[in-house]
Amino acid sequence: MFPESTKSYSYEECKATADWLLAQGPVRPQVGIVCGSGLGGLAEMLKDQLVINYSDIPNFPQSTVHGHAGKLVFGTLKGKPCVCMQGRFHLYEGYPIQKITMPIRVFKLLGVETVLLTNAAGGLNQDYNVGDMMVIKDHINIPGFAGNNPLVGRNDERFGVRFPCVSDAYDRDLQELALEVADELGFSFMQKGVYCVLGGPSFETIAECRMLRTLGADAVGMSTAHEVIVARHCGLRVFALSLITNKSVMDYDSEKKANHEEVLETAELRAAQLEKLIANMVSRIETGNNNTQ
Numbered sequence: 001m002f003p004e005s006t007k008s009y010s011y012e013e014c015k016a017t018a019d020w021l022l023a024q025g026p027v028r029p030q031v032g033i034v035c036g037s038g039l040g041g042l043a044e045m046l047k048d049q050l051v052i053n054y055s056d057i058p059n060f061p062q063s064t065v066h067g068h069a070g071k072l073v074f075g076t077l078k079g080k081p082c083v084c085m086q087g088r089f090h091l092y093e094g095y096p097i098q099k100i101t102m103p104i105r106v107f108k109l110l111g112v113e114t115v116l117l118t119n120a121a122g123g124l125n126q127d128y129n130v131g132d133m134m135v136i137k138d139h140i141n142i143p144g145f146a147g148n149n150p151l152v153g154r155n156d157e158r159f160g161v162r163f164p165c166v167s168d169a170y171d172r173d174l175q176e177l178a179l180e181v182a183d184e185l186g187f188s189f190m191q192k193g194v195y196c197v198l199g200g201p202s203f204e205t206i207a208e209c210r211m212l213r214t215l216g217a218d219a220v221g222m223s224t225a226h227e228v229i230v231a232r233h234c235g236l237r238v239f240a241l242s243l244i245t246n247k248s249v250m251d252y253d254s255e256k257k258a259n260h261e262e263v264l265e266t267a268e269l270r271a272a273q274l275e276k277l278i279a280n281m282v283s284r285i286e287t288g289n290n291n292t293q
């Protein structure tokens with residue numbers, strides 16, 4: 001028996017949620033998009049929208065963070081059927097890790113093949129500037145080191161195997177596609193690096209930032225890696241992008257203080273460009289395979 005605290009939504013519960021959503025009449029989505037803090041404008045790009053509030057969706061958690069609207073938006077982007085989470089869930093909201101990642105399994109059961117995740121993150125790499133976009137090539141899952149991994153608990157083979165490989169979590173072709181598209185758009189602020197997830201909600205201390213940088217992380221945030229693990233477990237193709245919304249404070253003489261307002265302000269400044277990048281990527285992503293595991 002697994003303890004109650006590790007209880008995930010069951011396959012049947014995820015399926016019931018997916019079936020309920022499909023009964024609302026959307027076209028089965030092939031691409032799933034998760035919007036980071038202040039990046040919910042991505043969902044506005046979808047045509048022929050069907051918008052459903054999280055509060056109306058059976059089994060769905062609720063958004064509690066400013067900059068995360070709490071709506072699931074179905075529609076087409078450059079002709080491809082998509083579903084977009086306008087608002088994601090974070091550990092610090094108090095949900096068990098298995099619950100914050102549940103929508104990814106619902107995506108899978110809706111028919112999604114590829115997920116594109118975005119987030120706001122602090123730049124640990126001192127060569128990064130505020131406003132840079134970092135294509136994530138790998139992650140460091142700090143809560144996972146302490147056993148807080150979304151796959152803890154009973155494994156349901158209908159989703160995936162007990163011990164999934166995540167050394168190839170971030171699809172290389174999608175990383176290349178993002179950089180190619182960014183180049184075509186004339187974006188001169190692209191980076192590629194390692195994202196580190198922490199539990200939050202407190203931002204990092206100076207000593208922690210220095211430690212994370214020494215460990216090889218380029219950016220730090222409080223999301224995404226858990227979703228990526230669950231997405232890979234159920235065979236989804238994954239792309240993730242961090243918007244560097246602030247520079248991590250690494251120096252005891254600095255007067256700078258991380259804050260959520262700056263995160264949202266930077267997100268607003270870069271939102272239109274990020275939307276263009278994602279839209280152009282979606283138009284060029286191969287879909288209709290559903291055999292990506």
Ligand SMILES: O=P(O)(O)O[C@H]1O[C@H](CO)[C@@H](O)[C@H]1O
Pocket residue numbers: 035036037088090118119120121200221222223224259260263
């Ligand atoms: O990762 P997203 O959802 O973009 O949000 C980021 O922004 C918030 C901090 O400002 C944290 O939740 C951090 O994870």
Ligand code: HPA
Pocket residue numbers: 120121122123203204220221222245246247248258263
């Ligand atoms: O500096 C940060 N730290 C953690 N999460 C974040 N999300 C945006 N910026 C940050």
